[in-house]
Amino acid sequence: MEMNIALLPGDGIGPEVIAQAVKVVKAVGKKFGHTITFKEGLVGACAIDATGDPYPDATHEICAGSDAVLFGAIGDPKYDNDPKAKVRPEQGLLRMRQKLGLFANVRPTFTFPSLVHKSPLKLDRVDGVDLVFFRELTGGVYFGEPRGRNEQGTKAFDTNVYSKEEIVRLARMGFEAAQKRRKLLTCVDKANVMATSRLWRETVQELAPEYPDVKVEYEFVDAVAMRLIQWPKAYDVLITENLFGDILTDEASVISGSMGLMPSASLGSKVKLFEPIHGSYPQAAGKDIANPLGTVLSASMMFDYAFGLAEEAKLISDVVNLSLAEGVVTEDIAEDGKAYKTSEVGDWLAAKIL
């Protein structure tokens, strides 16, 4: 198969973890006889530094002309504490999501038996957790207008807005995923307060009869924030709006104790995007210590979701499991001080594949 993959390493540890995923993807391509072309683009703080724009047109062209995007991480602390900064790395990310039409962010939370003891939660709560969020990614308060300040600058406002179609297309993805899993869908909203949430709930209620095999639950976002910690095994597929999804997927990411390993996919258009859920972790940048497995598993999701190549996807997750079993891992998850470098883990995985 011919595959055009855009690489957006971004900031902080992004370039290092992407480099390992590239080794793995190349190895898979070689083994299975795929022709893979990579094109690299700038995004985030490094793009601002180089061009003044966190998502330059040149980068968009590379992405739009690809089949899939492998994304590292963005963000630099120098932009975080300046509320008046005119350009921020995150704007690049948001513009990219919107221009590429990536309206659904798929975030699984699952456990690795060898890592589950790292969870902050007790073993009986975590062991076997297997849930997935479908977070709406191109709507809500992230993009709603009007937003800004009054003339004197003493009042600020944001608008949360959702159309029925935006909810329907995200919800259908959730229903379909639930049909292939444990057939439980939880619609997360704040319908006791917000008009947008009431439209979410109403729309999901209207769709439910089309998926009679799926049990649908409606829960308020505050209740989910509790139950996710109390008993995460209660959940299968969760669907929610952009801002709630931002908060809850990050909350969920700490449950398994394997945050550095969690992948994600952003879907919705021809081009699909894959990225680890961890951030740019600037303190570790350039030290060859960052955990590349979240990015490698994102590449596994890419073979599956973007190219329909389940065998390739499985091979990658198999070698990741092997690296865990044999302790070929970075310092964040290494036991007994036997840590490997980021680049060594990448080399080892690629060698195992070939």
Added chain:
Amino acid sequence: MEMNIALLPGDGIGPEVIAQAVKVVKAVGKKFGHTITFKEGLVGACAIDATGDPYPDATHEICAGSDAVLFGAIGDPKYDNDPKAKVRPEQGLLRMRQKLGLFANVRPTFTFPSLVHKSPLKLDRVDGVDLVFFRELTGGVYFGEPRGRNEQGTKAFDTNVYSKEEIVRLARMGFEAAQKRRKLLTCVDKANVMATSRLWRETVQELAPEYPDVKVEYEFVDAVAMRLIQWPKAYDVLITENLFGDILTDEASVISGSMGLMPSASLGSKVKLFEPIHGSYPQAAGKDIANPLGTVLSASMMFDYAFGLAEEAKLISDVVNLSLAEGVVTEDIAEDGKAYKTSEVGDWLAAKIL
């Protein structure tokens, strides 16, 4: 001292837990020679059923004429899954907060040594957690206009809005609390996306020099949702807007393993309100099994925050600790099946006080 206390038992288990707090407050009044007058009002689903209004004017008059309000819980499942319901119990709560000017919700999370093993988190993460949220309670997306639907009903919108003054008055409470505690203040926002959050961050940055002894940290809401579970001991005082506070205070409430015991206070005007953080728990209503200790500890906060009576407040929390130590507790926290009834716990506490 003369004390006028409004009782708003509300729905579900509300009346049962309030009844126990009343026993305790009466006992304290008797012991210390205070003249306490109670007036009861309807709020929530029971108020809708009786009057069509979840916060009737008669109830508002009782509250506005009191020094403090003891509140149980509201909410009834019959209103939750009808997104088109015209009147909802929660509207009563929101109207009450706004009309009484209760702009700050104070929500501590702390541990009881005898209960900490009930936490879903591992002991080393939880043991000794002691944090407090100051959640803004009368602004943001809860009250912002415009909100609603377009004409065809296919699009819904909410408005999040904050003025500088709303942020200042809440933030000052947080700074002052931090000065009396471990001197760390965390401002929780989403300043990388939301205009309101940038005003929050900017305003807190402007206030910070007035409190040179307080260290201020700025964190995004998604990061806090993670770190609250990973290492809750990192926090002391957290300040945040209404919606983020709703989600995060509920998340925080499960950390200690003592959710049924967590009290809260809502401040900002002459009349102050005190309520347990748990909900109306309709499945348990009328069974005399609900845990009254969250409401009793809310009454303790009332003596402290509303009347400045620290000794009375301490006596109540002391007898609660005694009930825990002696196992005079309801089934949710009882060990070895030796559970007491809600009313028995209330009687026992009142007897211990006298």
